[in-house]
Amino acid sequence: MTGALDVLRDEHRRILEVFDRFEQRSAASEVLPPEYLDELLAFVHIFIDANHHGKEERALFRATEAHPWLNGFALLLNEQHEEGRGLVRAVVCARERGQSGLAELRTFVAYLREHIARENEAVFVSIEQALDDLSGSDLAARFAEIEREVIERWKIAEPDEEHRSIADLRRWDALLVRV
Ligand SMILES: [Fe+2]
Numbered sequence: 260m261t262g263a264l265d266v267l268r269d270e271h272r273r274i275l276e277v278f279d280r281f282e283q284r285s286a287a288s289e290v291l292p293p294e295y296l297d298e299l300l301a302f303v304h305i306f307i308d309a310n311h312h313g314k315e316e317r318a319l320f321r322a323t324e325a326h327p328w329l330n331g332f333a334l335l336l337n338e339q340h341e342e343g344r345g346l347v348r349a350v351v352c353a354r355e356r357g358q359s360g361l362a363e364l365r366t367f368v369a370y371l372r373e374h375i376a377r378e379n380e381a382v383f384v385s386i387e388q389a390l391d392d393l394s395g396s397d398l399a400a401r402f403a404e405i406e407r408e409v410i411e412r413w414k415i416a417e418p419d420e421e422h423r424s425i426a427d428l429r430r431w432d433a434l435l436v437r438v
């Protein structure tokens with residue numbers, strides 16, 4: 260099975276790129292523009308949680324159900340997604356209290372970096388070895404469906420971006436600017 264998981268690896272690269280920019284910006288200044296933080300949180304909710312974790316939870320992890328030891332990994336990763344959601348809620352709560360939420364964001368970013376490393380370096384390789392080509396092609400189709408659903412639900416694509424992947428939408432441009 261090759262290919263299907265590359266979609267998720269590419270998304271990891273996009274997530275890490277956005278995190279790198281965030282860390283550079285927050286190292287340079289303790290005060291970040293609220294519009295930038297709003298966009299970053301939109302990226303976390305839409306791109307990371309609904310889209311990327313949606314593909315993992317609703318398609319990839321389900322595909323491991325017939326492989327008990329792989330499914331054990333999937334359950335662990337799923338729990339980490341839940342823990343990550345708790346860390347994001349802490350960012351939102353801090354901002355609602357009138358605080359910057361930067362410390363909470365840094366905690367979430369560090370947590371998700373580790374999670375992504377675990378997926379890239381260990382779990383995805385094992386899953387690729389265990390799943391056959393047939394389930395690989397099913398996965399690719401399911402990933403595409405989930406991605407369409409997310410793009411339509413949040414209306415994040417411009418009319419001329421119909422054929423772009425969610426990672427390449429202009430919506431995220433402001434998060435990738437080098438400072
Ligand atoms: Fe994950």
Ligand SMILES: [Fe+2]
Nearest residue numbers: 267315375378
């Ligand atoms: Fe992931």
